[in-house]
Amino acid sequence: MMHHLCSPTEAFALLDFKQSFQISDFPRCLDVTNLQYVDIPKTKSWNESTDCCSWDGITCDLLTGHVIGLDLGCSLLNGTIHPNSSLFQLHHLHTLNLAYNDFNISSIPHSIGRLTNLRHLNLSRSYFSGKIPTEISYLSNLVSLDLSSLLVYRLQLDQTTFETILQNLTNLEVLSLYAINISSPIPVNISSSSLRYLNLEFTNLRGTFTQSFFLVPKLENLKLGANDLLKGVLPKIHPSNTTLLELDISNTGISGELTDSIGTFSSLNILNLKGCRFSGSIPDSIGNLTQIRYLDFSYNHFTGHIPSTISQLKHLTYLSLSSNSFSGELPDIFSNLQELRYLYLSNNSFIGSFPSKIVSLTHLECLDLSYNLMNGTIPSSVFSLPLLGLLWLNNNRFSGLPDELKTNPTLVRLFLSHNQLSCSFPQSLSNLTNLSILDLSSNSITVDEGNQITFPNLKVLMLSSCELKDFPHFLTNVKKLQALDISNNKxxxxxxxxxxxxxxxxxxxxxxxxxxxxxxxxxxxxxxxxxxxxxxxxxxxxxxxxxxxxxxxxxxxxxxxxxxxxxxxxxxxxxxxxxxxxxxxxxxxxxxxxxxxxxxxxxxxxxxxxxxxxxxxxxxxxxxxxxxxxxxxxxxxxxxxxxxxxxxxxx
Incomplete structure (x- = not known):
């Protein structure tokens, strides 16, 4: 006779829980943890004739046989978890993952507080709504808690429960409340000395930004973005706070000048200040962030010049300074940034010629210099960057293109509109045969009808306000066109x-x-x-x-x-x-x-x-x-x- 490790009571509770749901007819679910699609729900393997400890998604204690892990994330479950659900009979659970299912905009049951042994609770992105039960804040053994929502503000968390979670759950290391309507200020005191990851994006936080989070000794990831009612300034940071790997306060109302103490975050990998209200110049201490990979200061009110110390950030892969009030010529800081893949400098007041050092960035995939005051000829070398796929040079004062360009199989989107170009099309761009979007509007363009260019992948062609006198005949060779604008010509x-x-x-x-x-x-x-x-x-x-x-x-x-x-x-x-x-x-x-x-x-x-x-x-x-x-x-x-x-x- 086969020995079943799993207790009959818990096996029955699991089968009863399974029977309370339908399997969604949605064909697949993306398991973001493993970055793969799930086609077959885990509950399909659940059969009363087999040991429940062998079922998909079930983990048992090898000594006692109790079910200590239930992972039904991305299992295509469709239905409602009722307050008397058999789920809450599994008192020995350490881990419960019900993420990425569809619970029909129902509420999270108060009975969740009966699972007092839980260490890890993940109910994220499963279409819950209503008020988060206070009982969740009583799960004192929790190490990770993820209640993130797919529907912004459909879940609400009252201020008392929010403060209790941050103060009383002293073992908590990971807390994600993304897109939950908290609508309260940040607590002044945060007692959780274990907290490593905190995501409060899109939570309707309000009040004044304080340094309370920076006093949490082990905090590595702090995400407060998309809370436009969160005001104040970035506080000066004590030099001992060196554990932070990610700081995201994007799209908040935080303003003022960027303090020199930003340079004390020497371990930062990600710094996102996009869409805040910072002003003044970027301090030279930014060069101390030598581990930084992602830096976004776009959509602020920064002025002056780009500090030369940015050249010290040799691990940067993403740099955006777009939509500020920077001026002057672009400094010679790019040759050291050899890992850079995305560079966005648009919508400023940069002058001078195309920065020659940029063409040494062989990993560059996106370059945006649009909406500046740059002039001169666009060098042919920029079109030869081996990985460049997107190039925005529109709305400047560039006056010339190179006569011939090398074949570039990677460049797919090219924006050159609103310059002072005077060139032949498509002769000057004849080797960019993989282009899917080409915008040359508001330039002086002539069409060379003797050139039989095919542009086999071209989908969008913008030639508005280009002094054209005829329909470009090369369009007969363009087979995949989705958008064509030749308006305001002659x-x-x-x-x-x-x-x-x-x-x-x-x-x-x-x-x-x-x-x-x-x-x-x-x-x-x-x-x-x-x-x-x-x-x-x-x-x-x-x-x-x-x-x-x-x-x-x-x-x-x-x-x-x-x-x-x-x-x-x-x-x-x-x-x-x-x-x-x-x-x-x-x-x-x-x-x-x-x-x-x-x-x-x-x-x-x-x-x-x-x-x-x-x-x-x-x-x-x-x-x-x-x-x-x-x-x-x-x-x-x-x-x-x-x-x-x-x-x-x-x-």
């Missing part, structure tokens, strides 16, 4: 047949506005288009009914042309259409039954035409309608007071 004549005949099955955005296009609107083959803008041209004739074959069209802008005749009645039945702008044309006839089979329309602008007759009562079906403009027509009707029943209408 393109005249009829839309060529080769262009209207292209079949871009994934094209969603097309903007040909503010040109000098003439003739009739052709039948496009862009059936998945969502945004079509042809305004401010000289297009004429009737609007072809084929426009109604664009089943996903949301915005149709045809204003300021010479279209005539009546508009197709099928426009009123396009289920996806939200914006219809036909103003300043020569349309005639009566208005079609708009919203006859469509309740998505939000904006209808038809002013400056020759429409006549009455307003269609079908407009009452437009429950989302916000704007109606039909002035300057020949409409003859009584005032449509009945439109007042549309609750969203405001213009």
């Amino acid at each position: 393109i005249g004549g009829q839309i060529p047949n080769w262009f209207s005949g292209i079949r871009w099955d994934n094209l969603y955005y097309l903007n040909l506005s503010h040109n000098s296009l003439t003739g009739h609107l052709p039948k496009f083959h862009f059936h998945n288009i969502g945004y079509l803008d042809l305004k401010f041209n000289f297009l004429q004739g009737p609007l072809p009914s084929s426009v109604c074959n664009m089943n996903y069209l949301q915005s149709l802008h045809l204003s300021h042309n010479n279209f005539s005749n009546s508009i197709p009645s099928c426009l009123g039945s396009m289920s996806s259409l939200k914006v219809l702008d036909l103003r300043r044309n020569n349309f005639t006839g009566s208005l079609p039954p708009l919203c006859a089979q469509n309740t998505s329309l939000r904006t209808i602008v038809l002013n400056g035409n020759q429409f006549e007759g009455t307003l269609p009562f079908s407009l009452l079906n437009c429950s989302n309608l916000e704007v109606v403009d039909i002035r300057n027509n020949a409409i003859n009707d009584t005032f449509p007071a009945w439109l007042g029943t549309l609750q969203q209408l405001h213009v």
Whole structure:
């Protein structure tokens, strides 16, 4: 006879717990602990004919046979844990993991306090709601507690329970309350001398930031981000606080100057001050953070120059100083940062030429120098960085591109708009064949039609305000286009047949506005288009009914042309259409039954035409309608007071 280590009572309790849930029909669950997808729920192996200590997710004490571990994280459980659940009969549990399941927005039962032997409790991201029971703060043996929520503020934690957790659970090493609505100040005294990891992001913390956390002797990770009601300044830190590995106070109301004592955190790997209200200059002591890998000071009010001591941070992989008020030329600090992968310096007031030392960063994957005042020629060497995938140089004063570029298989997104470039396209970029996004808008661009470039992976092409005089013929070789903007150029004549005949099955955005296009609107083959803008041209004739074959069209802008005749009645039945702008044309006839089979329309602008007759009562079906403009027509009707029943209408 097989000897069962597991007690029959506990086996029955586990099977009863299993029976209280359905298995979600969601196909897979991502187990973030092991970074792999779970397809088969752990409870599938639970069978009364086998020893429960052999079941998936179960750990037993080898001496007593008691169940001490229950790990059903990412087990596709769907249902509610009731206060009298058999789960709470497992009094010997040391570890309980129910993370990444779906408990139907139910509350955490007060009975959780009966599991007094728990060391590790993880109920994170399992769709609980309501008030966290006070009984959790009585689990005095807890070493780790994770109640993080997927739904911001769906779980609430009152101030008393919050303070009790931080003061009385003296064995607690890991505490994560991410996205729980605490709505109270940070406790002044934190007695937990064991605390190593604390995550209070998105918890609606308020009041003044104090140094109470920095007095916790073993604290390694402090995450307080996304609490905009948390005010105060970063306190001066005593030099003995050297255990901290991560400090994240991003997107809070913490302000003032960055104290010199920031340099005493010599063990820091991560420092995130993004989106705070710091001002003044960055202190030179920042160079003491020699272990730092991630440094984000973006979206603050820092001024002055980048301190040269940043060159000492040789382990940096991520550096962002974007959206501040730095000025002057970029200092020669980058050649030492050989592990740097992400460099963001956008939206400042940097001047001078492209910093040559950046091209020595062979691990660089993303470089953003946009929205500065830099000038000169962009060096060809930056396009040769072996791992560079994203390059933002837009909104500067760069005046030239190199004539030839080496083949770069990694560069997929290139933003060069709003500079002073005068170059031939695509000749100067002919070897960047893996580009998926290219933005050259607001430059002086000519098109070399003799160059048969294919750009096999190009999905987004922006050439607005580029002095173009013709449709770029190389587009015939571009097969995967999703967005095209050649607006505000000098393109005249009829839309060529080769262009209207292209079949871009994934094209969603097309903007040909503010040109000098003439003739009739052709039948496009862009059936998945969502945004079509042809305004401010000289297009004429009737609007072809084929426009109604664009089943996903949301915005149709045809204003300021010479279209005539009546508009197709099928426009009123396009289920996806939200914006219809036909103003300043020569349309005639009566208005079609708009919203006859469509309740998505939000904006209808038809002013400056020759429409006549009455307003269609079908407009009452437009429950989302916000704007109606039909002035300057020949409409003859009584005032449509009945439109007042549309609750969203405001213009």
